[in-house]
Amino acid sequence: MEIVTQKNPKRNAGPPKKSLSPWAMARRKFAKNKLAMTSLFFLVIVGILSFLAPYITTADVSRINIGQMGLEPSKEHWLGTDKAGRDVFTRLLYGGRISLLVGLSCTFFVIFLGTLIGSIAGYFGGAVDNLLMRFTDLILNFPFLVIVIVINAILFGRVSGLWVLIAVISFLYWGGIARIVRSKILSEKENEYITAAISIGCTPAKVIIKHLLPNVLSTIIVQATITFATMIVIESALSYLGFGVPQETPSWGNMLNSANEPDVLQFKYWIWMPPALMITITILSINFIGEGLKDAFNPKSRR
Amino acid sequence: MLKYAFRRILGMIPMLFLISVIVFTLAKLMPGDSLSGEIDPRNTNPQYIQEMREKLGYNDPVPQQYFRWVGNFVQGDFGKSTRFKIDVSEVIGERLPNTIMLGITSIIITYILAFIMGTYAGRKPYTLGDNFISGLNYLGLSIPAFVAGVFAIFLFSFKLGWFPSNGSVDIGVTEGTLEYWLSRLHHVFLPAVVLGFLNIASYTQFLRNDIIENSRKDFVRTARAKGTSEKKIYNVHILRNSIIPLITYLGFDIVAIISGAIITETIFTYPGLGQLFLQSVGTRDYPVLMTLTMLFSFLTLLGNLVADILYGVVDPRIRLD
Numbered sequence: 001m002e003i004v005t006q007k008n009p010k011r012n013a014g015p016p017k018k019s020l021s022p023w024a025m026a027r028r029k030f031a032k033n034k035l036a037m038t039s040l041f042f043l044v045i046v047g048i049l050s051f052l053a054p055y056i057t058t059a060d061v062s063r064i065n066i067g068q069m070g071l072e073p074s075k076e077h078w079l080g081t082d083k084a085g086r087d088v089f090t091r092l093l094y095g096g097r098i099s100l101l102v103g104l105s106c107t108f109f110v111i112f113l114g115t116l117i118g119s120i121a122g123y124f125g126g127a128v129d130n131l132l133m134r135f136t137d138l139i140l141n142f143p144f145l146v147i148v149i150v151i152n153a154i155l156f157g158r159v160s161g162l163w164v165l166i167a168v169i170s171f172l173y174w175g176g177i178a179r180i181v182r183s184k185i186l187s188e189k190e191n192e193y194i195t196a197a198i199s200i201g202c203t204p205a206k207v208i209i210k211h212l213l214p215n216v217l218s219t220i221i222v223q224a225t226i227t228f229a230t231m232i233v234i235e236s237a238l239s240y241l242g243f244g245v246p247q248e249t250p251s252w253g254n255m256l257n258s259a260n261e262p263d264v265l266q267f268k269y270w271i272w273m274p275p276a277l278m279i280t281i282t283i284l285s286i287n288f289i290g291e292g293l294k295d296a297f298n299p300k301s302r303r
Numbered sequence: 304m305l306k307y308a309f310r311r312i313l314g315m316i317p318m319l320f321l322i323s324v325i326v327f328t329l330a331k332l333m334p335g336d337s338l339s340g341e342i343d344p345r346n347t348n349p350q351y352i353q354e355m356r357e358k359l360g361y362n363d364p365v366p367q368q369y370f371r372w373v374g375n376f377v378q379g380d381f382g383k384s385t386r387f388k389i390d391v392s393e394v395i396g397e398r399l400p401n402t403i404m405l406g407i408t409s410i411i412i413t414y415i416l417a418f419i420m421g422t423y424a425g426r427k428p429y430t431l432g433d434n435f436i437s438g439l440n441y442l443g444l445s446i447p448a449f450v451a452g453v454f455a456i457f458l459f460s461f462k463l464g465w466f467p468s469n470g471s472v473d474i475g476v477t478e479g480t481l482e483y484w485l486s487r488l489h490h491v492f493l494p495a496v497v498l499g500f501l502n503i504a505s506y507t508q509f510l511r512n513d514i515i516e517n518s519r520k521d522f523v524r525t526a527r528a529k530g531t532s533e534k535k536i537y538n539v540h541i542l543r544n545s546i547i548p549l550i551t552y553l554g555f556d557i558v559a560i561i562s563g564a565i566i567t568e569t570i571f572t573y574p575g576l577g578q579l580f581l582q583s584v585g586t587r588d589y590p591v592l593m594t595l596t597m598l599f600s601f602l603t604l605l606g607n608l609v610a611d612i613l614y615g616v617v618d619p620r621i622r623l624d
Contacts, residue, residue: 138321143603145562146580147329150596153584154332233447237566240449241581259453260570262468266461276450284445 026218026296036292039285046282050096057090073270080270082258091250092274098251099232099279102166106231109170111224114177119208119216121178122185133182140175145237147172152243165244169234177223184216218297225290229283236279252279307615315608322600323376327369330593376597382590386583391594395576401471402575405498405568406560408491413499413556417506417549424507425514425545426537436507443504448563452497452570459493466493469572494571498563502556506549513545547617554610561599561606 020028030036049056073080080088121132151168188194189212197211213220238244239253247254252275259265259272363371375381381391424433446454460468466489467473473486517523518541526536564577572578576595583591 138318141318141322141600141604141607143558143561143599145565146596146599149565149581149584150329150592153592154329229445237447237449241566241569243584256450256453265453265457269457272453276453279450280446283447284441287441287445 022299025299026293030292030296033292033295035288039288039292042285043282043289046096046278047100050093050100053090053093053097057087057093080268082255082271083261083264083268088255088270088274091255092252092278095250095252095255095275096278098162098245098249099235099253099282102162102169102235102245102251103228103232105166106169106173106235107224107228109166110174110177110227110231111220113170113174114223115181115213115220117174118178118181119185119212122182123189123204123208123212125186129182132178136175136178139172140179142172144172145234148238149241149243152238162245162249165235165238169231173227173231173234177220177227180219180223181216184219185212188212188215218293222290222294222297225286225293229286229290232279232283232286236275304616308612311608311611311615315604318604319601322604323373323597324369326593326597326600327372329596330589331365333589333593381594384588384591386586386588386591391590394579394591395594395598398574398576398579401573402564402568402577404487405491405495405564405573405575406557408488408495409498409560409563410553410556412492412495413502413506414549416499416503417510418546420503421507421510422514422537422542424511425518425541428511428515433511436511440504440508443500444508446500448497448500449566449570451500452494452567455493455497456570466490471574490573494567494573497570498560498567502552502559506552510545510549513548514541517541517544551610551613551617554606554608554613557606557609558603561602 082088082091117132117136121129121136148168152165155164185208194207194211197207202210235244235251236253236256239251240256242257244253245251255275256272256279259276264271379392381395383389384391384394387394420436420439424436427433456468459465471487471490472483473490476483476486514537518537523536523540526540531540561577564575565580566577567573568575568577569581576598579591580595580599582588583595
């Protein structure tokens with residue numbers, strides 16, 4: 001095996017930089033956006049706290065404690081306990097873990113599928129484009145929530161779990177992304193550098209990955225943030241309705257499910273309000289980050 | 304225009320066929336008999352199931368079963384509900400008016416609120432009022448409908464007592480009287496606002512941006528140069544241009560109401576199709592479930608079609624391709 005110590009020694013020896021690259025410009029613009037940076041900071045904190053949940057709290061998430069049902073917030077239980085005597089704060093942390101995990105994985109798969117299908121359709125055009133786009137139309141013409149619930153009802157009792165949910169959501173949601181990526185690729189591929197790349201013998205895969213995708217990446221990133229927010233909403237909505245994450249696993253949507261009981265909703269605000277607020281603030285900050293990114297990537301906007 | 308609309312409607316037929324095939328496949332994957340509802344899924348006696356399967360033709364080839372189902376479906380025979388023991392069409396017919404009322408109220412509230420806030424913010428951009436409305440919009444776009452619903456019940460039903468938290472009408476009022484309709488409106492108002500929550504925010508934002516953009520165009524400058532009053536410029540010249548694109552969203556409203564109704568009706572225990580849909584999953588009433596799935600899919604397709612055609616009406620360039 002060969003060990004590469006310096007991959008490209010000449011890279012740093014180029015002429016001195018005159019102006020910033022578009023990426024550096026975007027980064028700088030984003031860093032100046034206070035609202036977006038605050039949101040990013042908040043999101044990172046929530047992420048770290050959630051993923052370190054087992055080290056932060058020692059309480060048992062799943063153990064039902066009959067002696068401590070529905071306690072008000074106190075020193076011992078910062079956010080009180082729920083109807084089964086479980087610590088709400090602990091569940092909030094573990095719930096964030098699941099909600100963010102589902103949100104991130106769904107976003108990843110949705111963006112991956114959408115980009116793959118959109119770029120293939122856009123690059124090749126013709127019959128391939130037609131076939132793939134009719135398929136996309138079909139996916140887009142489904143009532144998303146209805147089909148997810150029906151599929152869940154079919155799978156009920158046979159297979160269940162987090163990854164099934166992620167797969168079902170991802171498979172039914174990539175349509176919008178595919179359309180956007182395709183239209184971007186369609187206009188981008190008319191450029192001369194693409195003709196040049198093809199004429200020197202680049203394979204289609206190489207043209208798409210090396211030349212086309214980097215130029216539509218800003219759109220994909222902005223779409224990814226929007227999708228991330230949507231996915232958190234979808235996960236929590238499905239869990240709230242009882243068709244998402246398995247009931248025994250805490251997620252923000254599952255915790256909010258207890259608000260269906262009038263008694264909890266009316267008198268025990270500490271059980272349902274924390275997850276409701278967490279969902280809202282998380283989505284608000286993702287939206288702010290999305291707006292910030294959109295602004296940062298837009299060369300016309302000056303700040 | 305007619306030709307364009309006709310072409311779009313024709314294009315819908317293969318899509319409808321594909322969707323019906325997929326719904327049929329999903330129905331076949333369900334345990335028991337989810338299409339006619341003659342076999343009770345809770346009766347597990349193998350001999351009974353064998354006999355019923357033979358009688359109902361479940362041992363026929365699959366394509367034959369598909370065409371029989373589609374044939375019945377088109378003629379309005381949706382099978383029997385295993386839970387209520389009556390025809391599915393009756394079960395759905397009972398709930399349908401409630402959902403239609405919810406949807407229409409929601410659309411009316413959405414457009415009125417978005418119109419008032421959007422025109423105000425568009426006319427006075429970057430003022431205190433505009434910033435306030437923008438702030439509201441950010442909240443509206445970020446609070447998911449079910450969270451908004453839970454908060455709305457907590458605040459307006461339990462703490463303030465302004466609106467009822469469940470049901471579609473008070474018990475004890477006679478049908479047809481003014482009191483009856485007022486009671487229904489009273490019940491439908493809160494779910495309708497929650498259902499339209501996201502749309503109110505996005506339409507307001509859209510109208511505001513469109514008005515600001517239009518107010519910088521040449522025709523507005525011409526109107527100003529002629530000495531047209533500012534009020535007339537905004538209310539006639541600009542509004543006419545800004546309101547038309549908004550109308551194209553009507554198609555998407557149908558789509559949004561379908562998925563929104565499932566969530567909203569469940570939160571408010573409002574007896575409509577969305578609640579029926581979730582109940583039928585819970586009680587394994589598969590014939591109702593599959594009919595509703597088909598109905599929702601059809602309406603979604605119709606909504607997208609309406610949106611497409613309205614786009615063609617508003618922007619004639621789209622009709623060319």
